[in-house]
Amino acid sequence: MQFSIEQVPWMPSPSLVPMPLPLDVSYLRSMTLGDTRLEREVLELFKAQTRDLLAQLASQPRNCAELAHTLKGSARAVGAFEVGDAAYALESGLGERGDFAAAFKQLQGRVDEAFEAIDAHLAGGN
Numbered sequence: 001m002q003f004s005i006e007q008v009p010w011m012p013s014p015s016l017v018p019m020p021l022p023l024d025v026s027y028l029r030s031m032t033l034g035d036t037r038l039e040r041e042v043l044e045l046f047k048a049q050t051r052d053l054l055a056q057l058a059s060q061p062r063n064c065a066e067l068a069h070t071l072k073g074s075a076r077a078v079g080a081f082e083v084g085d086a087a088y089a090l091e092s093g094l095g096e097r098g099d100f101a102a103a104f105k106q107l108q109g110r111v112d113e114a115f116e117a118i119d120a121h122l123a124g125g126n
Contacts, residue, residue, distance in 0.1 A: 021117070022116065022117035023078075023080055023114055025079065025121060027081075040122060043121070044122075046074055046078045046080070047115060053067050054107070068090045068094070069091050071084075071107075072088045075087060075114070080110075080118075082110045083111055085110075086107040087107055
């Protein structure tokens, strides 16, 4: 029995860890039972609430942790898990006397990404 060895050209392998998405549409659809009108309404409400919460958080009120906690839950409920994680980081960092400015900036960046994904999703009617 003779074996031959062939050289296979190198090609990048796919990531073993899935890249996070700003909006998990399949999760959102499962939560809205496939009702696209409800999906649109939920996303619009999420955007409005998020804008309000970010404006409140920017002034670092006494109830920052509660506001971040609310945003975390809302984001996770619609499938914006990266926003939820960033809100959690802000919330938990407040208790540990973490760097508010850095955590808030991270949160804003994740919200911007999620809003772009939401707007694209809504514009596509998917």
